[in-house]
Amino acid sequence: MLAARDLAISFGGLKAVSGASLTVPAGKITALIGPNGAGKSTLFGLVSGFLKPDRGSVALEGREIVGMKPHAVCRLGMTRTFQIVQPFAQQTVRENIAVGAHLHIGGRKAALAAAEAVAQRVGLTAQLDKPAADLTVAGRKRLELARALATQPRLILLDEVLAGLNPQEVGEMIPVLRGIRDSGVTVFMIEHVMQAVMNLAEYVWVLAQGELIAQGLPGEVTSDEKVIEAYLGHGTAARLKAEAAHG
Amino acid sequence: MRSLASIAVLVLAVGLLPLFVSSGVTLGFVTMVLYATLLGQAWNILGGFGGQFSFGHAVFFGTGAYAMAVLQMRFGLNAWAALPCAIALGGVAGTLLGALSFRYGLRGSYFALVTLAFAEVFRILANTFDFTGAGVGLQLPLQEGAAQLQFATETGYLYLALALATVSLLFAWWLKHSRYGAWLAAVRDNEDSAAALGVNAFRVKLVAITVSGALMAAGGAFYVQKFHYIDPHLAYGAPISVEALLSAIIGGMGTVFGPLLGAVVLHGLGELTRNSLSSTPGASLVIYGALLVLIIMFMPRGIAGLFEGKR
Numbered sequence: 001m002l003a004a005r006d007l008a009i010s011f012g013g014l015k016a017v018s019g020a021s022l023t024v025p026a027g028k029i030t031a032l033i034g035p036n037g038a039g040k041s042t043l044f045g046l047v048s049g050f051l052k053p054d055r056g057s058v059a060l061e062g063r064e065i066v067g068m069k070p071h072a073v074c075r076l077g078m079t080r081t082f083q084i085v086q087p088f089a090q091q092t093v094r095e096n097i098a099v100g101a102h103l104h105i106g107g108r109k110a111a112l113a114a115a116e117a118v119a120q121r122v123g124l125t126a127q128l129d130k131p132a133a134d135l136t137v138a139g140r141k142r143l144e145l146a147r148a149l150a151t152q153p154r155l156i157l158l159d160e161v162l163a164g165l166n167p168q169e170v171g172e173m174i175p176v177l178r179g180i181r182d183s184g185v186t187v188f189m190i191e192h193v194m195q196a197v198m199n200l201a202e203y204v205w206v207l208a209q210g211e212l213i214a215q216g217l218p219g220e221v222t223s224d225e226k227v228i229e230a231y232l233g234h235g236t237a238a239r240l241k242a243e244a245a246h247g
Numbered sequence: 248m249r250s251l252a253s254i255a256v257l258v259l260a261v262g263l264l265p266l267f268v269s270s271g272v273t274l275g276f277v278t279m280v281l282y283a284t285l286l287g288q289a290w291n292i293l294g295g296f297g298g299q300f301s302f303g304h305a306v307f308f309g310t311g312a313y314a315m316a317v318l319q320m321r322f323g324l325n326a327w328a329a330l331p332c333a334i335a336l337g338g339v340a341g342t343l344l345g346a347l348s349f350r351y352g353l354r355g356s357y358f359a360l361v362t363l364a365f366a367e368v369f370r371i372l373a374n375t376f377d378f379t380g381a382g383v384g385l386q387l388p389l390q391e392g393a394a395q396l397q398f399a400t401e402t403g404y405l406y407l408a409l410a411l412a413t414v415s416l417l418f419a420w421w422l423k424h425s426r427y428g429a430w431l432a433a434v435r436d437n438e439d440s441a442a443a444l445g446v447n448a449f450r451v452k453l454v455a456i457t458v459s460g461a462l463m464a465a466g467g468a469f470y471v472q473k474f475h476y477i478d479p480h481l482a483y484g485a486p487i488s489v490e491a492l493l494s495a496i497i498g499g500m501g502t503v504f505g506p507l508l509g510a511v512v513l514h515g516l517g518e519l520t521r522n523s524l525s526s527t528p529g530a531s532l533v534i535y536g537a538l539l540v541l542i543i544m545f546m547p548r549g550i551a552g553l554f555e556g557k558r
Contacts, residue, residue, distance in 0.1 A: 074445035088436035
């Protein structure tokens, strides 16, 4: 579905992402995890056209999209959400979602009706006529998701849609995300909430200090030595192993 | 649909006004309110609906005014032919200024400063060249008659102002009920989010500034026909930029009727202070300033915000 090859970008002297190559299989939920500051959101920015890579390529369904603007990428069927939610605060939930729906729907009434249908999918029906500014964090995350879904994407990039939610809210979101996958939309998500990653993801990429250090099934990567060291510090894996051997 | 009906009522009421009122002062007042509505709505389309605050809308006003005067006086065009040309030139000026500043991602105060700078540059240019009458300005020869778009009575100007203001109101109404309007509001509220949802923010802003420039130029063209005179300060000076943004901000940014309400309040107050404080020149300007401060403090959403209720 999505294939990135050798992506790299530096901000000043800082190599935020260096030589990242990854693929996202169609029809599945793929997760991108990594410690804070690993460059996950930067990688999302590179893939979705918000940032221009210094080198590397990105192909969406075989089509080269590096250098395309975000709105053009969206037209091709890939959209993203933001880690720091960015609603159109002055507008109602319905109007917010309708902006996404307008990508394929010209008429105002039809777009507003489509917004209502999308709101139902993510559980925002009760808030439809509230201003977006009045939503709770959980509500805003849902709105972010709803707007993106309204563009009828084939691939959706979710940047920490579960961050800041309490365990109950996370539990409520998991079936929503699974429902999106089941409706045929490929999901690529950055996630810190491991409960969700273990629960949802069918494939996991691990990014640390701008490089992809591991990939595999959720169970595999969490026991990978390099991944443990990336999260818990150099030498931790060896120490843990030694401690386990000593009993 | 309610606001569309309100526009129809307004057009009907103003249209029938000359049948009942013959006072030139009253008709002149209504004409100037409509003219201020047009300027305010022109600014409102870009600033209120689009969130791009211009501090130099005079650049479009002056372009329309000078185009109107120059086309008639130097090229011998009939006023009716010159009017669409002036409006189109205002639109072109909008496109160019927009392409330049939006291309380089200028937002907020930077955009405001660039528009101000352009207005100043044009003021100096108009002040320099004989073609535009330099510092003396251009005096449009008096040729009264509907064919020349010059009228002996206020009624003619009233209808001209009404027609132009109505066009601007209808466009604002359309913004509230169309996909383009939704895109413009999205770009205003958050450009990155809009881009992620497939909105071409650059193009959306470019259309807004083009229409805004064209309407503002229509205001300039009207000014020349009504007062038969234009000079660099009148055309490109800061007062006209301020008048445009003031009626929109006081009336309610991003609303269909905000500029109209703002124009009524500002011109009403202007008349009152001019009549009662005629011994102290400049007092009306002080009131202007005080009012703006008060409204921004207590009615951040303008007068129209009061009618929409809490949201």
